[in-house]
Amino acid sequence: MRYWFLIAIVIAAVGIAGDHVRAQQSNLPDIEGTWVRLDTVGAGSFGAVNALTGNAVLTPEAAAAAAAGRQGGGGLRPGLVADDNKPHAAGEPYVVTDGSCTLPGGLEPNSSAFHIIQSKDEVLIVRENPGLHRTIYMDGRTHPDLSRWRPTVVGHSVGRYENGTFVIETVGLTPGGVPGGGRRTAETQLTERYTLSGDGRRLTMTYTWNDSKIYQKPHTYQIVAERQPADSWPFEDWCDSGDPTQRTSVIPPKQLP
Amino acid sequence: MHQQFRDTLSIATAVICAIVLSVDAVSAQGRGGLAGAAAPPTFDPKDFSGYWELPPDGHDGRNIPSASLAPTVTKQKLAAVVAHDAKGYRWCYNVGVPNLMLLTRPFDIRISNGLMVIIPEYTAAQNRWVYLNRDKHIPAEEYEAGVNGDSIGHWEGTTLVVETTLFHPENGILGIPGGGFRTPESKLVERFRLLNNGQVLQVVSTWTDPKVFRTPHTYELRYSRLPRTYEPRPNAVCDPYNDERAQLFAGPPKSTP
Numbered sequence: 001m002r003y004w005f006l007i008a009i010v011i012a013a014v015g016i017a018g019d020h021v022r023a024q025q026s027n028l029p030d031i032e033g034t035w036v037r038l039d040t041v042g043a044g045s046f047g048a049v050n051a052l053t054g055n056a057v058l059t060p061e062a063a064a065a066a067a068a069g070r071q072g073g074g075g076l077r078p079g080l081v082a083d084d085n086k087p088h089a090a091g092e093p094y095v096v097t098d099g100s101c102t103l104p105g106g107l108e109p110n111s112s113a114f115h116i117i118q119s120k121d122e123v124l125i126v127r128e129n130p131g132l133h134r135t136i137y138m139d140g141r142t143h144p145d146l147s148r149w150r151p152t153v154v155g156h157s158v159g160r161y162e163n164g165t166f167v168i169e170t171v172g173l174t175p176g177g178v179p180g181g182g183r184r185t186a187e188t189q190l191t192e193r194y195t196l197s198g199d200g201r202r203l204t205m206t207y208t209w210n211d212s213k214i215y216q217k218p219h220t221y222q223i224v225a226e227r228q229p230a231d232s233w234p235f236e237d238w239c240d241s242g243d244p245t246q247r248t249s250v251i252p253p254k255q256l257p
Numbered sequence: 258m259h260q261q262f263r264d265t266l267s268i269a270t271a272v273i274c275a276i277v278l279s280v281d282a283v284s285a286q287g288r289g290g291l292a293g294a295a296a297p298p299t300f301d302p303k304d305f306s307g308y309w310e311l312p313p314d315g316h317d318g319r320n321i322p323s324a325s326l327a328p329t330v331t332k333q334k335l336a337a338v339v340a341h342d343a344k345g346y347r348w349c350y351n352v353g354v355p356n357l358m359l360l361t362r363p364f365d366i367r368i369s370n371g372l373m374v375i376i377p378e379y380t381a382a383q384n385r386w387v388y389l390n391r392d393k394h395i396p397a398e399e400y401e402a403g404v405n406g407d408s409i410g411h412w413e414g415t416t417l418v419v420e421t422t423l424f425h426p427e428n429g430i431l432g433i434p435g436g437g438f439r440t441p442e443s444k445l446v447e448r449f450r451l452l453n454n455g456q457v458l459q460v461v462s463t464w465t466d467p468k469v470f471r472t473p474h475t476y477e478l479r480y481s482r483l484p485r486t487y488e489p490r491p492n493a494v495c496d497p498y499n500d501e502r503a504q505l506f507a508g509p510p511k512s513t514p
Contacts, residue, residue: 124374133376
């Protein structure tokens with residue numbers, strides 16, 4: 001019967017460990033909710049914000065490949081059939097979309113709101129408009145063998161909580177561009193650290209890209225988002241591919257002096 | 258006597274610790290953390306989180322009787338709805354309620370304190386949000402009606418009762434399984450409940466709309482839970498500009514010699 005005492009001690013120790021885990025869980029950052037990206041530097045547009053984060057230090061090989069547009073990202077995003085950033089003279093018509101209503105989704109938030117849902121096994125990050133959402137696995141699984149993985153715009157992500165910070169590790173992304181002049185391939189590793197402000201109203205997302213073939217040093221930038229009221233709801237983004245006006249050309253009007 | 262007391266104390270300690278452990282296991286079903294990774298799956302009748310799919314055999318998992326339509330529903334009106342939906346399928350209209358719930362690709366359900374989200378694996382489908390943190394619908398004058406309408410849910414025991422209304426009059430696919438169609442005045446009540454030790458999700462849907470149904474129209478769907486290790490495949494793509502796909506909708510195939 002004296003073994004009962006030993007068993008009791010072992011079980012009690014496990015119970016205390018469970019308490020420790022529970023205490024850690026109680027310190028989990030409450031990042032669930034609706035968020036909207038902020039222009040914290042007064043750039044005037046999110047494209048300009050991306051440009052202002054231009055601190056990527058590429059390897060000579062990556063810089064050459066980027067210049068040649070060979071590494072992906074040099075083309076237009078799906079749906080665009082002409083470069084809408086190119087200046088057009090007044091009266092010069094140009095088409096900006098192919099009429100498709102499908103959006104690709106992606107890693108960083110765009111100008112739409114995004115929603116974070118924290119559940120036991122997964123954290124979901126869902127943009128308000130259509131497009132592939134992000135699934136961050138929280139159950140301890142590892143990344144897949146990339147040789148058997150078809151790259152996607154959101155890649156494969158696993159996450160964990162570290163002292164109140166939500167940490168995401170991602171690989172398996174489609175080749176392309178990265179804000180701040182960076183590049184990426186399926187092998188490039190992205191680490192994101194989501195940190196809440198003290199009042200819980202702002203979320204600072206720090207992105208760090210690592211790939212010795214592309215970067216001379218890790219490429220890092222931050223995006224800040226603001227929490228929306230708890231009673232807010234997402235807008236549906238309706239689009240009709242069968243509507244001919246979806247493919248209407250844009251004709252810049254003449255500007256008055 | 259001393260030995261008996263020590264044995265009794267040991268047994269009591271073990272029992273108390275076992276209770277503590279079981280409480281830990283239950284609390285581990287809460288938000289986030291890695292604690293759930295090592296714990297064996299347990300059946301929480303309120304935890305719908307997971308991946309679900311309808312049986313691939315269209316005769317299984319679906320009990321959809323014919324609707325009893327109101328006398329005001331004319332053949333012309335039904336034909337117009339069929340034509341509208343045919344155009345919608347052809348041009349990849351965003352699918353929402355109710356056809357979102359009949360997709361044969363799996364969808365991801367995550368449930369937290371404030372909401373339940375349903376994420377389909379289909380580019381032409383809207384993510385669905387069910388709010389558990391309010392008991393009233395958004396005022397119609399404040400809401401931009403959509404293909405999913407506004408869904409609010411509450412618990413009745415272990416059944417989640419979801420009420421949806423404020424549908425868009427035109428957007429999306431309008432037809433309702435079993436007959437009839439949705440209108441802005443339609444109201445849908447769905448009762449979500451777990452069966453078979455949590456391996457089956459039963460959803461009983463009841464539509465009411467005096468302009469469409471003579472009596473409330475009820476049907477049932479049963480979804481199978483996918484393994485916890487399931488990872489969503491890249492979204493099924495609906496490309497409205499795929500010419501070969503368009504031929505599918507152009508009419509029956511012509512026989513070739």
